[in-house]
Amino acid sequence: MTQPAHLHPDRLFPASEPAQSIARELYPAVKDLPIVSPHGHTDPSWFAGNGRFSTPTALFLTPDHYVLRMLRSRGISYDALGIPRKDGKPVEQDGRKAWRLFAENYFLFAGTPSKTWIDHSLHAVFGIAEELSAATADRIYDAIEAGLATPDLLPRAILDRFNVEVIATTEFALDPLVHHQKMEADNYIGRVRTTYRPDDVTDPSRPAIVENLKKFGELTGEDIAKWDGLINAHRKRREYFRRFGAVATDHGVPSANTADLPLVEKQALLDKVLAGRHDAADAELFRAQMLTEMALLSVEDGMVMQIHAGSRRNTDPLLFAERGPDLGADIPGPTDYVGGLRALLSRCGNEPNLRLIMFVLDETTYARELAPMAGYWPSLMIGPPWWFHDSPQGIRRYLDQVVESAGFYNLAGFNDDTRALLSIPARHDVWRREVCGFLGRWVGENRLARSTAEEIARHLSYSAAKDAYRIK
Amino acid sequence: MTQPAHLHPDRLFPASEPAQSIARELYPAVKDLPIVSPHGHTDPSWFAGNGRFSTPTALFLTPDHYVLRMLRSRGISYDALGIPRKDGKPVEQDGRKAWRLFAENYFLFAGTPSKTWIDHSLHAVFGIAEELSAATADRIYDAIEAGLATPDLLPRAILDRFNVEVIATTEFALDPLVHHQKMEADNYIGRVRTTYRPDDVTDPSRPAIVENLKKFGELTGEDIAKWDGLINAHRKRREYFRRFGAVATDHGVPSANTADLPLVEKQALLDKVLAGRHDAADAELFRAQMLTEMALLSVEDGMVMQIHAGSRRNTDPLLFAERGPDLGADIPGPTDYVGGLRALLSRCGNEPNLRLIMFVLDETTYARELAPMAGYWPSLMIGPPWWFHDSPQGIRRYLDQVVESAGFYNLAGFNDDTRALLSIPARHDVWRREVCGFLGRWVGENRLARSTAEEIARHLSYSAAKDAYRIK
Amino acid sequence: MTQPAHLHPDRLFPASEPAQSIARELYPAVKDLPIVSPHGHTDPSWFAGNGRFSTPTALFLTPDHYVLRMLRSRGISYDALGIPRKDGKPVEQDGRKAWRLFAENYFLFAGTPSKTWIDHSLHAVFGIAEELSAATADRIYDAIEAGLATPDLLPRAILDRFNVEVIATTEFALDPLVHHQKMEADNYIGRVRTTYRPDDVTDPSRPAIVENLKKFGELTGEDIAKWDGLINAHRKRREYFRRFGAVATDHGVPSANTADLPLVEKQALLDKVLAGRHDAADAELFRAQMLTEMALLSVEDGMVMQIHAGSRRNTDPLLFAERGPDLGADIPGPTDYVGGLRALLSRCGNEPNLRLIMFVLDETTYARELAPMAGYWPSLMIGPPWWFHDSPQGIRRYLDQVVESAGFYNLAGFNDDTRALLSIPARHDVWRREVCGFLGRWVGENRLARSTAEEIARHLSYSAAKDAYRIK
Known part of the structure; x- marks a missing residue:
């Protein structure tokens, strides 16, 4: 049997010369750099409790909405996937039955980043080189199960093995951070950090607001109930999060709209929300105002602000x-950062x-808006290609469109934005390979000196993420 | 004289290695597969009557709005083109005079899919290798004219020669399908099929509605005049179309908007339309509701639904x-399938x-919306790049942007969507070459196994079109 | 020391064969063609007075908002840049201090067209091969300063040296054209031409309207105060500008909206504007109507109309x-030319x-709208990629998306649209290299004959710009 394509040492590099050789020469110097993961959604209980993962299905299939949605799109029911x-x-x-269904349909993932x-994970973590299929389903299931029983695959061992220097989790404002408290006691904060994501108290469209x-x-x-009190509550809570390593806040919003209202209007808006009398436009305005408030608090405390819009x-x-929610039915839409951020940036x-740091799911804004904005405003940076665009072609389109103007x-370098722990090195590796490929093409066209590319x-x-997130 | 570029056996393949060799190796296995053309606009009278085509001008110039519009754009009047x-x-x-005008200006088509x-047609059908120009205009005209007089170029002989397994025409709901009746008598239905396109009775913006x-x-x-009666009329008419091989419906709509109104509102809307009292918003709402009704009928009868929006x-x-209409002045616009299909998909x-099957002229939605939607909904597939985007670069942008998420x-594979019979093999050949080129690049980058690419x-x-359109 | 990448003779050409060789063979025939620069913003006083340029900082740094904005984006204040x-x-x-700050941060420009x-300018004009950096800042400053003192670098000598056949400046309607009068006396009009840009009298959002x-x-x-008088004023002023070589008008508008109102409504709008009672919608409508008026005057006098929207x-x-204004905070937005030009084109x-000639900052319209429009309307042409998109990748995306349909x-060929005199040959050279690279790829894929590519x-x-702008 020949080596599978996905294990080829030159995978993702440009196929033609001289770009391939240049990429191949750039890659070794970055391949093993520590992983800095300043934005993600891994479960802090893993690193606090350091207990073993349960089944292969619970590790690879059930929590991964990229995988679930593709199977559903070809007629496989979520019932059958458990x-x-x-x-x-x-x-x-029966986890094994669901796994088999997944394995039989694994051909659907040809060409996708999920595959x-x-x-990558199967090979790098479990040493499995053969491809998942109906024929290999049980054998691979057994091999994963056996691996999960070893101390090498406990969560903290995985961070060591992956050379993770920093990993950030994301918690809501009301989260008591019990797992981070445990890690503080273990002197593990710094390597693992929380992130302040106050959507639970800034988004009036939530029923529990x-x-x-x-x-x-x-x-x-x-x-x-007083606007200043509300802001002060955020101020205190941000400080509390920083005790557990937080360097950043994160804001998941439908649009990038911001507002800068006079106090009396802010108070009236808050009154409405607290009375449950707000409509959709009020909710949008409240979120918009809260983004500006968060920016003003960032000016005070230096926490890096992340907006994930669209x-x-x-x-x-x-x-x-x-x-x-979160089972694959979220679909991107157009996003206007120029109009949206006007109030915040003017302030x-x-x-x-x-x-x-701006994240966007609307690639049409890369060259037209995001790169020109980041190339002007001292406060703005562009986040890596996100979600569906965290893929080889997604990264190529991103670099193609942002670099010349920004x-x-x-x-802001790369971040993996994932809840799938085992995919982290794979994702960073794709980014690093694509960066080397991109630079290889440009050096090959005599657009960059080799030393600059290095x-x-x-x-x-590595360093862009640390710099962008102000991680010391 | 060296071989013209357009006859080069490797045309459209990647120019550099190893992608070129891989594409060249993949291509022979697909080059001669039968043509499945499940969506198009050829004239059913051709296949029913099997009469000879008239003049070169009537074959290549007058009915092809791609050609006409380009000539017009450089100042050549439609009067002079006949x-x-x-x-x-x-x-x-004088067809020959118009042909000469076309030939003199054929250089304008450099780099266009029309060329x-x-x-391709001139060479494959008429054996003409030299390029059209002022110098060759008459010689080529004569050669085409001579070819058209032979039985080899009667419509059914052309289908044989092109190895067309299935070709669908498109007829309006009120069409009596006389040509398909003739083909039924000849036992020719199955190879030629109709498609149900009820725009004539679903679009209130038509004067004759x-x-x-x-x-x-x-x-x-x-x-x-009763809503249920209207729907039942569609039900019956769809059944009638299926008798003539129809596997699909087709809907040409300005937007992808759908609606799901209560019966009383639907009836009120119908009353307005029948009374001629509808405005543009009513017309949009009527079309939107009819799309949902068509989807519900598809759930009943299994006909594949196609939406061409934008x-x-x-x-x-x-x-x-x-x-x-239909002389080149139709211009694409932005299309919102996510918002538009909400009502239909929720239902x-x-x-x-x-x-x-979603067709779109707005490439910005490929990666942002269409691929994520098709990668989630079991009912959705993405149609091939359409119209101006049925071109080498159009196909590359399409595959680049849809494959990773969908x-x-x-x-849905390829379809040619054309009324130009002779262009059909050329269009399928461009698609097949581009698919091989795309796969060649990805195999060359070790992103796909060679066997997967095959x-x-x-x-x-071939099979994607048959599967997508449920052609047995 | 090896040759810097930016001096490599094959820079920007495709890195892989055969495309590179084809590009390299196409390039020599176009490399030294005269420069036709029919749209730009150089200062006519340079060519009228032919005085020496002042300092390196005033030449390269202070007037170039591309450079300023990038430095600002990384926290360098405009105060410190002077x-x-x-x-x-x-x-x-102190110009030299600002220059040093620029030089220290020159690494920020890696991969940008500014670099x-x-x-290119440093090398071609001043013979400087080493890269700007903290280490070379003073040496390069001195070399530029020495160069500027020689007669070879007087403005008219620069036009000779750059082989500029025609260069257009841009003046507002009220500009007395004193510098062009001087050039008329010197018999220098024809080589230098003005362009009629009436934004000062067509845009009611200007405070001085x-x-x-x-x-x-x-x-x-x-x-x-009478509509016909206003139009007649334009008619006369356009004629006056033509005396100084003007072949074109230019219109910088937020949107491409046009209108075609009845006279009574036009007069009412003008009354409002003259009374200072117009709101933002009135201003938009006035601009929209004026675009149609300018088109009608172009029908009369044959001046080429340019719209820069978005x-x-x-x-x-x-x-x-x-x-x-004009210090880097202008950001592109979406532009709708199809809807916008409807009134004008219908008229x-x-x-x-x-x-x-349509210019756009919204690349999403290239394939979806601009190319289909230009491929239909005899009056429309597509301007070159503009502003942030005047870059290697910007040109590639442009050609990729416009050629197949248009x-x-x-x-309209290339124009440099710049106020930076020394960058003109560099910009035309990038365009010519990219055109050769694009053609090299297509010839390599057997999509164009070599002779067609030539x-x-x-x-x-060269000739596209002369043809498009009707320069005899």
Whole structure:
């Protein structure tokens, strides 16, 4: 048997010379650099408790909405894949059966980043070189199961093995951070850090918003019914998060809209929200104002602000009613950062202490808006290609469209944004390979000196993320 | 004389190695696969009557709005090209003179798909290797004319020669299908099929809508003044079309908007339309509701639904007044499938029997919306790059942007969507070459196994179209 | 020391064969063609007075907002770069200190077109081969300063040296054209030409609009309070500009919206503007109507009309208040040419004498709208990639997306649109190299004959601009 394509040492590099040789020469210097993962969604209980992972299905299939959605798109039901239903009706309980269904249909993933990540993980973590298929389903299942029983695959051992220097989790404002408290006791904070994501108390479209805001007041001892009290509650909570290593805040918003209202209007808006009398436009305005408030707090405390805009959530109401959110029915939409950020940037876009990283799912804005904005405002940087665009072609389109106007030094490097722990090295490796390939093409066209390419490869693979997120 | 570029056996393949060799090796296995053409606009009278084609001008120039529009764009008048006027004023009647004008200006088509298709047809059908120009105009005209007089170039002989396994025409709901009746008598249905395109009775912006709806009621024996009667008329008419091989419906709509109204509102809307009291918003809503109704009928009868959205028709009012529609002044616009299909998909997007193929002229939605949607919804597939994007670069941008999120198996393969019979093999050949080139690049980058590429090349060249359109 | 990448003779050409060799063979025939620069913003006083340029900083740094904005984006203040403030507070006065700051941070420009242009200028004009950096800052400063003292670097000598056949400047309608009068006396008009840019009297959002319109009336002896008088004033002024070589008009507008109102509504709109009672919608409508009027005047007098749409100006209010416009805070936005030009094209889009060149900052419209429009309307051509998109990747995306639908002959060739005199040859050279590279790829893929590629390379490098702008 010849070596599978996904294990080829030159995979993803340009196929033709001289770009391939240049990429191949740039890569070794960045391949093993420590992983800096300043934005992600791994479960902090893993690193706090350091308990073993359960089954192969629970590790690779059930939590990965990229995988689930593709199977669903070809007619495989979430019942058969064992995804729980809200109505309690039975779904597949046998992890091995669900795994087999996945394996039989693994050919559907040809050409997708999911396959790249899974193939990489199977090989790098479990030493499995053969491809998943109906024929290999059980053998691979058994091999993963055996691996999970060893101490080498406990969560902290995995961080060591992956050479993870820093990894950030993401917690809501009301989260008590119990796992991070445990890690603080273990002297493990710094390597693992939390991130302040206050959507639970800034987004009035959430059904629990009033209750959440009340809890927020209790938690911080502030009168959140007054605007200043509300802001002070955030100020305190951000400080609390920083105790557990937080260097950044994160804001998942439908649009990038921001507002800068006079106090009396802010208070009126808050009154409405607390009384549950707000409509969709009020909710949008509240979120918009809160983004500006968060920016002003970042000016104060230096936390890096991240805005993830442009996802249309839960576009399948049947799925949402049946099983809840985050199961693959979120679809991107157009995003206007120029108009959206106007209020925030007019207020504090030139403040030296502000750092705002923009993530977008609308590639049409890369060259037209994001790169020109980041190439002007001292406070703005462009986040890596995100979500569906965290892929080889996605990275190519991104670099193609942002570098010429924003330069390399207004990019925030890479982050994996994942809840799939084992995919982290695979994702960083794809980014590093693509960066080397991109630079290889440009050096091959005599657009960059080799020595410049070496610096940039290292920067984009490692130091850009540390610099962007102000990680000391 | 050296071989013209357009006859080079490696044309369109990647120029550099190893991608070129891989493409060259993949291509022979798909080159001669039968042509499946499940969506197009050839004239059924050709296949029913099997009469000879008239002149070279009537074959290549007059009916091809791609060719006409380019000539017009450089100042050549439609009068001089022989395009009839509504006011009856004289236009060029001498086909040979119009042909010469075309030939003199053929250099304008350098780099366009029109040139690729015409060059291919001239060579493959008429054995003409030299390029069209002022110098060769008459010689080529004569050669085509001579060819058209032979039995080898009668329509059914052309289908044999092109190895067309299935070709679908498109007829409006009111079409009596006389040509298909003739083909039924000849036992030729199956190879040629009709497609149900009910725009004539679903689009209230048509001046004849009231009259058309009345005829629709008479034709089906249903009371189309009642909503249920209207739907039942469609039900019956779809069944009638299926008798003539129809596997699909087709819907040409300005936007992808759908609606799902309560019966009382649907009836009120129908009342308005029948009374001629509808405005533009009513027309949009009626079309939107009819798309959902068509989807529900597809759930019943299994016909594949095609939506072609996003063309702004007749943007030159002078041309329209002077000579009518379909002469090159339709220009694409942005299209929102996510918002547009919300009502339809919420109603029946998870029905196993629904299959909906989305065509789009707005490439910005490929990666942002279409691929994520097709990679989630079991009912959705992505149609091939359409119209201006049915071109080498158009196909490259399409594959670049859809494959990573949708995979290869949510694509509907290729269809030619043409009324130019002789261009059909040329178009399928461009697609097959581009697919092999795309796969050659990816295999060259070690992103796909060679054996996987072989399967996908065959799938996208042939079986995807049969599967997508449920052609047995 | 090895040769710096930016001096490599094959720079920007495709890295792989055979495309590289083909590009390398096409390039020599276009490399030294005269420069035709029909759209730009150089200062006519340079060519009228032919005085020496002042300092390196005033030549390369202070007037180049591409350079300024990138430095600002990385935290370098405009004060430190010596950009004057409106409040008269001190800014850096020492040009050499500002230069050093620029040099230290020159690494930020890796991969940007700014670096390409500057490197090219330093070498081609001053013979400087080493790269700008902290280490070389003073040496390079001195070398430039020494060069500027020689007669070889007087403005007219520079035009000779660069082989500039024609260069157009751009003046507002009220400009007295004193420098062009001087050049007329010197018999230098024809080589240098003005361009009629009436934004000062067509855009009611300008604070001085009423005053400007009054001056416009005085200047032309027309009663601009009457619509016909206003149009006649333009008619006369266009004629005056033509005396100084003008072949074109230029219109910088936020959107491409046009209108075609009845006279009574036009007069009412003008009354409002003259009374200072117009709001933003009135201003937009006035601009929209004026575009149609300008097109009608172009039908009369044959001047080529240029529309530059889609920039959101002055998005940083702080910068604008502090230092004024054109300092890097203009950001592109989406542009709708199809809807926007509807009124204008319906009125006169088929007039043989109309020539309208569309420039756009919204690449999403290249394949979807601009190419289909230019491939239909006899009056429309597509301008070169503009502003942030005047770059190697920008040119590649442009050619990739426009050629197949518009052909090569609906493109207006290249123009540099710059106020940076020394960057002109660099910009034309990048365009010519990219054209050769593009053609090299297509010839390598057997999509164009070599002889066709030779013709097109010459056309796009030189004759397209002369043809498009009707320069005899």
